[in-house]
Structures are given as C-alpha cells and as structure tokens.
Amino acid sequence: MRVLHVYSGNLYGGIETFLHTVAREQGLQPGLTHEFALCFEGRLSRELREAHATLHLLGAARVGRPWTVWRARTALRELLQRERYGAVICHAIWPQALFGPVVRAAGVPLVFYQHDALNGRHWLERWARVTQPDLVISNSRYSAGTLATVYPRAPWRLGYCPVTAPVTDGAPARRARLREELGAGDGEVVIVQASRMQEWKGQRLLLEALARLRQVPGWRAWVAGGAQRPEEERYLDGLKAQVVALGLTERVRFLGHRSDVPALLEAADIHCQPNLGPEPFGIAFVEALRAGLPVVTTAMGGPLEIVDATCGVLVPPSPATLATALLRLIEDPEARGRLGAAGPARAKTLCDPSAFLHRLEQALRDMPAGAPRA
CATH class of the missing domain: 3.40.50.2000 (Glycogen Phosphorylase B;)
Incomplete structure (x- = not known):
C-alpha cells in the first residue's frame, strides 16, 4: 500500500521528527510505501531527501492569501489523479482543514493524524470539522480524549509516535x-x-x-x-x-x-x-x-x-x-x-518503530472506506 503524508513543513518540532523517523524506518514494514507532500521547503524537506524518501512539493500555502491555498490544493488534486494511493494522512489540523476536502473529492481514504489536543473552538478546527476523516490516529490517549470536540463520530486508533534507538557505537x-x-x-x-x-x-x-x-x-x-x-x-x-x-x-x-x-x-x-x-x-x-x-x-x-x-x-x-x-x-x-x-x-x-509501522499498516488496511486501496 502506498501512503501519502501531507503536512506544512515550514517549522521543526515533534511532527517533523515523527515524519523523518517514518521516512528513515519505512523499510521495517515493506507492506507500506510512504511518500510525503509538503507546502514549504525547510529542514524537514532536506531530511526527507537525505532519507531518500519520495517528496512532493505543493507550494507555499497561507490562509491569509487564498490564491496560494487554491494553488496548493490544485497541486494535490493533480498528484492524486496522477498517482494511486491507498490512503492520505493529514498530519495536524491545518493540513486536515486545507487538504481534507481535496482528498475526499478524489475518493481516496482520508486519515487525520491527531498530534494535538483539540477543543473545537479554534477557527481551523471548525473548518476541519466540515470534512470527517475515515479514520483518526491519535498520538496519545490524552489527545484522543479531546477528539469528540471536532470529530465525535470518527473511528480512532492509538498511535504513539515511533522513536529510533540511538547509535551506541562510539x-x-x-x-x-x-x-x-x-x-x-x-x-x-x-x-x-x-x-x-x-x-x-x-x-x-x-x-x-x-x-x-x-x-x-x-x-x-x-x-x-x-x-x-x-x-x-x-x-x-x-x-x-x-x-x-x-x-x-x-x-x-x-x-x-x-x-x-x-x-x-x-x-x-x-x-x-x-x-x-x-x-x-x-x-x-x-x-x-x-x-x-x-x-x-x-x-x-x-x-x-x-x-x-x-x-x-x-x-x-x-x-x-x-x-x-x-x-x-x-x-x-x-x-x-x-x-x-x-x-x-x-x-x-x-x-518501537517496527511495531508502530506494523500497527499503522493494520489500521489502514482495516479502515472502513468506500474507495479502493492501492
């Protein structure tokens, strides 16, 4: 199964570390092939290239400049028409709000990876609520406890973030x-x-x-x-x-x-x-x-x-x-x-990255959705 991870990419923190780990360790679970779509160049895009991951750039998108959002959505729409993915995973509420409707319209199973606690009051969360995902993966039970404020009916799975063991030689x-x-x-x-x-x-x-x-x-x-x-x-x-x-x-x-x-x-x-x-x-x-x-x-x-x-x-x-x-x-x-x-x-x-990737594949293959999977 080919999976496309969609994110912004202009800052660097826990989500970026997560995506870099997935790119480096994806060989541990050959049943999944991970590709990445970012809006911005930066440290994350450099690390993904260094990990020899397939990277697609959608173009800088800023909500305050609607034409940039339209261009980025068009780039993702054309990518989904050109390539065949078993699922698209939007990481955090910003890409879920901007790109969830594009994924839904393309008929590809949509996954929201919940990296933050939600309260349903932020304008991005209200925007994202319009497009319910086929599956939510929450990064902790604490985060999952807030999911109902935005997606009360969405099925969810727990997905602690993978962390690679340090190199001990030397x-x-x-x-x-x-x-x-x-x-x-x-x-x-x-x-x-x-x-x-x-x-x-x-x-x-x-x-x-x-x-x-x-x-x-x-x-x-x-x-x-x-x-x-x-x-x-x-x-x-x-x-x-x-x-x-x-x-x-x-x-x-x-x-x-x-x-x-x-x-x-x-x-x-x-x-x-x-x-x-x-x-x-x-x-x-x-x-x-x-x-x-x-x-x-x-x-x-x-x-x-x-x-x-x-x-x-x-x-x-x-x-x-x-x-x-x-x-x-x-x-x-x-x-x-x-x-x-x-x-x-x-x-x-x-x-453990291997266990994480195995559970992720199982969750994606078991996901209820109307679209066929690649």
Whole structure:
C-alpha cells in the first residue's frame, strides 16, 4: 500500500521528527510505501531527501492569501489523479482543514493524524470539522480524549509516535568530546532540556527551580532549541535576561538550534522539561528514555502515559517541588542510574518503530472506506 503524508513543513518540532523517523524506518514494514507532500521547503524537506524518501512539493500555502491555498490544493488534486494511493494522512489540523476536502473529492481514504489536543473552538478546527476523516490516529490517549470536540463520530486508533534507538557505537568518546566542548566537567551532572522555545514548555519554570540550587555544587544545565517565530525570539530573550537576574550565567548555557539532539542526550545526565500545560504526547521524553536518562517532568497530559516511577519523576508545576526532585537526582548517582537504566526498555515498549509501522499498516488496511486501496 502506498501512503501519502501531507503536512506544512515550514517549522521543526515533534511532527517533523515523527515524519523523518517514518521516512528513515519505512523499510521495517515493506507492506507500506510512504511518500510525503509538503507546502514549504525547510529542514524537514532536506531530511526527507537525505532519507531518500519520495517528496512532493505543493507550494507555499497561507490562509491569509487564498490564491496560494487554491494553488496548493490544485497541486494535490493533480498528484492524486496522477498517482494511486491507498490512503492520505493529514498530519495536524491545518493540513486536515486545507487538504481534507481535496482528498475526499478524489475518493481516496482520508486519515487525520491527531498530534494535538483539540477543543473545537479554534477557527481551523471548525473548518476541519466540515470534512470527517475515515479514520483518526491519535498520538496519545490524552489527545484522543479531546477528539469528540471536532470529530465525535470518527473511528480512532492509538498511535504513539515511533522513536529510533540511538547509535551506541562510539558513545563514550562522543559523550566526552561534547561535554568538553560545552564546558561540562567530568564529575558534573548535566541537566538538559531540548524543545521548542515556547513558554508552556517550561523553560522559565526550570530556571526558577535551578535558582533554588545555586549553592549546590556539581551541576550545570543546557537549554537547547532555537527561536523559529518572532514571539519565540522575544521569549528566548526573556529567558536569557532571567538567567542573568537569577545569577545562573555560569551554570546555564543556551545552545540554540541543534541538529544533534541524540548526542546532547548522550552527553547529559538528567532530562527535564517541566511543561506548564499538557503535552499532547512528547517525543522528547521518549528520546530521553531511549538515551538512558531519568526524566523529570510535570504530571499532566501525554507524559503521564510515557513516564512512570521506574524511569522518571513526575511533579506538580512548582519551582520548589521541581528543585527538590532535581536535587535528589543530582546528589544520588544510584537513583539516576536506576531510573536511567529502565528507560530504553520503556521507550521500546511504547514507541518501537517496527511495531508502530506494523500497527499503522493494520489500521489502514482495516479502515472502513468506500474507495479502493492501492
């Protein structure tokens, strides 16, 4: 079966990581052939080409410029007329709203991959509601719990995002080299957060907690992630000012955009992303578990399905409680080792790419739809 994944492609975060993983690992399930249709060139399009995936460009589409939407829809319509796909998967609500009607009109089974929690009130969600998909795949039970606000009658399946195991060959040397490059001493405990520069991701809360540990020796923090929008640039500037005000300039380092997050995780000792709002899923947490890091995060949303007491610590969104959890792991290498050691097995159980691709094929072949499948 040939499957076409439709997405925007102009930013980079969890969905882009997901699609790149599918492109790299699709050979694990030969029954499915994955192709990709994007509106924008960017990091994702480069990674898909590097993975030798078939990529179709629909053209930049912006809702505020209706003619660009019309052109992109026309490009997709012509692609669906020219090629034969067993299903089209629209990732997130924006492509579902823009391109769902085109897929429906072409008679191809339509799948909505739900990567976010929904509330039915946003104008994009109201637009997308017009075209009900044949199947919804939700990235967590938490996300699925919000699906009825937009698609109350659509059948759905659970689809935790696939996460590839890190390359272990040469890991000790890479770890030592990167730690030296980023100024971490041999005995220092490195706390890492690698995420989008958005306030709800909890960078500010992490800094507030770390300020309570100023007098504790032997730790430092790396904050990875580059600003991709003007509001994110303003937020990042505020974080840097906060570090200065809290007296953490010698302990906290902003790394900017990184394409080597697996290496960062490999070089760190604790992963901490203390979200202020519910994360729909949280690929970053699974990547950290895969790397053997104990995970510290707030007890809400998708991470409740990922992190348990065997591999991490769940806390309320409070600087004092977060500081206490981090202090325990900084000072207790046995606890760090025990929680970290359980992470890879937990991540594999939830997000093994081979198992994901097998379940995806089964879901698509079992999907009720009136159109024949390629």
